Amino acid sequence: MRAVVQGISPVDYKRHALHDLQRDWPETNCYVDLWIEVLSALGHDPVAGLGFTVRQDFQGDQFTFFKFPAADLEALYGAEVLELSIFDDVIGHIEAQVARGRLPMIELDGYYLPDTKGLSYRAEHTKTTVGVNIIDRAAGRLEYFHNAGYFALEGEDFDGLFRRLDSQRDVPDALFPYTEFVKFGPLQRPADLVASAVKLLQRHLARRPAANPIRAYKAAFETHAARLVAAPPAFFHKYTFNV
Incomplete structure (x- = not known):
C-alpha cells in the first residue's frame, strides 16, 4: 500500500525527543503533537x-x-495545509489524497482508536485529529499519526471509525468529519x-x-x-x- 511518509512502522517507531516519556509534560494537544511527529518523521x-x-x-x-x-x-x-471537502465516501476521499502523496488530517472518534486505551478507547466518544499515512480498505487497516506516536488499527476499530458498523448505517443526521490535507515541499x-x-x-x-x-x-x-x-x-x- 502507498505510504505518504516512507520507511516507518508502528512496531518500531521512535517518537520525537519532545515526546520522551521521561519529560514532565510529554504531550501538549493532539494537533500540535501530531505535527511534531509528522515533521520529525519527514x-x-x-x-x-x-x-x-x-x-x-x-x-x-x-x-x-x-x-x-x-x-x-x-x-x-x-x-501547505488545505481543507478537504468531504461530500461522498470518506475512505475514498482519503485514498485519493494518500495516492497523491498527501497526508489527510481528519477528525475521528477516539472511541475506536486503540492508542487511547485507558482514556477514550471503548469508553467515551471524543473527537481527535489523526494523520492518515496508510489506508487499506480491503484489509480494513489504517496506519496513522496520533498524539505522540505512530499506530495501526484494523477490524472493528476501522469499521467504527468510518461508520461501517451495522449500528452506524443509514443514520440520516451523521455529519462528515472535518478534514485537511497536507502537500509537502522540499527540506530547507x-x-x-x-x-x-x-x-x-x-x-x-x-x-x-x-x-x-x-x-x-x-x-x-x-x-x-x-x-x-x-x-x-x-x-x-x-x-x-x-x-
Whole structure:
C-alpha cells in the first residue's frame, strides 16, 4: 500500500525527543503533537516551528488552544495545509489524497482508536485529529499519526471509525468529519531554517500577551476549582485537557 511518509512502522517507531516519556509534560494537544511527529518523521526539525507558543494567552475560561499556524508550516517546511471537502465516501476521499502523496488530517472518534486505551478507547466518544499515512480498505487497516506516536488499527476499530458498523448505517443526521490535507515541499537547508525560525519568532514575540497569562489563570482558578470539586471525576480529565 502507498505510504505518504516512507520507511516507518508502528512496531518500531521512535517518537520525537519532545515526546520522551521521561519529560514532565510529554504531550501538549493532539494537533500540535501530531505535527511534531509528522515533521520529525519527514526529517524536519519541529522545534523550529514552535515560536508561535509565546502567544499563548488565558482566554477567561481556558488557555489558547494553540496550533502551528498554517503560514509558519509553509514558510519553514514547505507544508501547505488545505481543507478537504468531504461530500461522498470518506475512505475514498482519503485514498485519493494518500495516492497523491498527501497526508489527510481528519477528525475521528477516539472511541475506536486503540492508542487511547485507558482514556477514550471503548469508553467515551471524543473527537481527535489523526494523520492518515496508510489506508487499506480491503484489509480494513489504517496506519496513522496520533498524539505522540505512530499506530495501526484494523477490524472493528476501522469499521467504527468510518461508520461501517451495522449500528452506524443509514443514520440520516451523521455529519462528515472535518478534514485537511497536507502537500509537502522540499527540506530547507539548516542555516535557512534557523533564519526563518528566528524571523517568525520575532513576529510572534511582537504579538505576545500584554499581561502574564499565568497570573490571569490564577485569578480565575478559585472559580474553576469549585467547579471541579462539584463535577463528576470524569470531568477532571476533560478540564485538564481543554484548559
